[in-house]
Amino acid sequence: MKLVIISNRLPVKAVRKEERYHFTFSEGGLATGLNSLQSSVDKFWIGWPEAFPANQAEEQQLTEELHQHNFHPVFLTPLQIHNYYEGYSNNILWPLCHYFYSYIHYDINYWETYKEVNELFCRIASPFIEPDDIVWVQDYQLMLLPAMLRRLYPSLRIGYFHHIPFPSYELFRVLPERAEILNGLLGADLVGFHTPDYMRHFISALNHMLSLNFEYGDVRLKDRMVRVEAFPIGINFTKYYDAPLYPAVQRKLKRLRQKFGDRKLILSVDRLDYSKGILHRLRGFELFLENHPEYRGRVSLAMIIVPSRDKVNAYAYLKRNVNELVSTINGKYSDIDWTPVYYFYHSFSFEELVAMYSLAHVALVTPLRDGMNLVAKEYIAAKRGLPGTLILSEMAGASIELTDALIVNPNDVCEIEKAIYRALEMPVKEQTSRLTRMQHLLSVHTVNKWAADFIRQLNLICRKNESLHNKLIRRENMALIRQAYLNSRKRLIVLDYDGTLAPFVSNPEDAVPTRELYNLLQMLASDPENTVAISSGRDHSTLEHWFGHLPILLAAEHGAFYKDNGRWYNNLPEKESWNDEILHVIQEIISKTPGTRMEIKETAIVWHYRNANPWLASIREKELEDRLAEPCASLGLQIMKGNKIVEIKSPAYTKGSEAKRLMGKDTYDFILAIGDDVTDEDMFSALPPDAITVKIGSISDHARFNLQSQTETIPFLLGLVRQEVMAM
DSSP: OEEEEEEEEOSEEEEEETTEEEEEEOOOHHHHHHHTSOTTSEEEEEEEOSOOOSSHHHHHHHHHHHHTTTEEEOOOOHHHIIIIIIIIIIIIIHHHHTTOGGGOOOOHHHHHHHHHHHHHHHHHHGGGOOTTOEEEEESGGGTTHHHHHHHHOTTOEEEEEOOSOOOOHHHHTTOTTHHHHHHHHTTSSEEEESSHHHHHHHHHHHHHHHOOOEETTEEEOSSOEEEEEEOOOOOOHHHHHHGGGSHHHHHHHHHHHHHHTTSEEEEEEEESOGGGOHHHHHHHHHHHHHHOGGGTTTEEEEEEEEOOSTTSHHHHHHHHHHHHHHHHHHHHHOBTTBOSEEEEOSOOOHHHHHHHHHHOSEEEEOOSSBSOOHHHHHHHHHOTTOOOEEEEETTBGGGGTOTTSEEEOTTOHHHHHHHHHHHHHSOHHHHHHHHHHHHHHHHHSOHHHHHHHHHHHHHHHHHHHHHHHHHBOOHHHHHHHHHHHHHOSSEEEEEOOBTTTBOOOSSGGGOOOOHHHHHHHHHHHTSTTEEEEEEOSSOHHHHHHHHTTSSSEEEEGGGTEEEETTEEEEOSSSOOOOOHHHHHHHHHHHHTSTTOEEEEOSSEEEEEOTTSOHHHHHHHHHHHHHHHHHHHHHHTOEEEEETTEEEEEOTTOOHHHHHHHHHTTSOOSEEEEEEOSTHHHHHHHHSOTTSEEEEESSOOSSOSEEESSGGGHHHHHHHHHSSSOOOO
């Protein structure tokens, strides 16, 4: 087994100098975290080496050199970089995911090249992949790749991590290729995000656009599950915490102290990007100087901006505005001994950056939208034994964890100004206390832990998929089930109705049995060795109307009523009127949730929400459970969630108790039970271990077998009674 990591760029940059290539290795968080994974696993990294070889011989030479480090290059042309990377990735997906919709520049060539490059990555990766490998795809440039790999390797373990924000459904839906993007990601077994909010937005998009429903973070596809989870990425804490002790950092720090003197320093570190909130930050600092003249000459803002795409119009415009605003502030407030804003438009070395972290009294990290923002975490880690305060945007993923920072709305320059004043006035004891708590958190939730947690969750969902695969009824186990059926002489066949014998429909009254179903039930019941029963949550009047003419047993409302020898029996001693409080709560929920309805049975009340907005229904479902918990508990009633329903009923009778009653009628050497809902789990649990228990749809811990959808039920049952074995 090996780990195949696929990202847009390799963690190494190839630069041609004097007829040969020289390599600069990345020390970034991603490379560090992935390299930390257990050494027993071989790691292969596939990506672009940021080079354009002049000819095939040069390409071959570079490939061989990279192979020595288990790096496998994907060579892209300048046109591909323009359309796929600069175009679709950074002119469409980047602004969309960062909520800058007006910055999107759409070109159909971008999308075509994006698909082309994802296919190229797939072709390059394929020769290195074996069935038991783990493939981990990184980030938004390769969102189609998981599905491409899945088509080639159906049982491959595939993970995907999204390193930038995932936008709300309302914004993501504007993307013309939205369904293709989502289906591309669903090729993975595990899809990871930095925060629960991004995870929630992704699930909402799948729910609205692909009509997929999640249960505990998992969604069931045709033959497997996909898990969606939040994994906040950390940093190499020890590296930054120990760095201030390095002699090289100490020398840099000494020179910086001489440069800035005893003035307080506010530090800002960003790549040039409109999502970073650089102009808002400068305006907040300008407002601070205006409102607090006592700090003029005593505090400076050191703004480090790393150049990025400054030839692109939006970025060039931003750079020009930053230059002008810095000049305005310095022109307005500076004097011969003091510069308000020190502006550095270049990258800093690791030693220089850590020295700045150590010296800065305040870190001002206020992106308008950011996937995580590791600068905030690096600053905290580097404050070894020194006070300091972090001002952090609530729009940065890091704000979920770093709650001891001063959290601000980055769009509110007044709030930024007030946070600067509060940070500068904060007592050292409070600064130290906040830093200590955040340092402890970062020392535990490191980039190494992030990588290990992701791989562990990936292995868990893959094991679940293996279990699901083993439970699926295919040709081999279908033959064994049919043989057991034919060899038996006394058979009990118990079938659920909705979602099992009939598909779910918008209006439950429309789910009438088909002629095909009647013929099947008649065929099963005509065999004298078969006892056929339908055990349903439906009321007994409906079941009698639909099936009363057939020679089968019926159980209604989960066994509260049952029909035996042509007569209906009531298991409940007397009918009780429903509690007014329960009825009122359900009616109130219905009034504010369009598309929902209430069904009142003799022994149960059901709230149906199949036709409601999925997001709203999920909120109302939780509200209904909370509000009914007390009245139901006092009356000894059970709240049970099913497929797009919430049911309030007595716990005295279940499909499990009905299954036991049926087994008590005779001795059977073959028992078959099929159902699709949580209510059917009671039936599966009540039956003997050797019974043929079949769950429709999602995998069950209690059922031995699984059919992928309701449409397979009738073919499965026909396969039992016909001579030929059905093709599964």
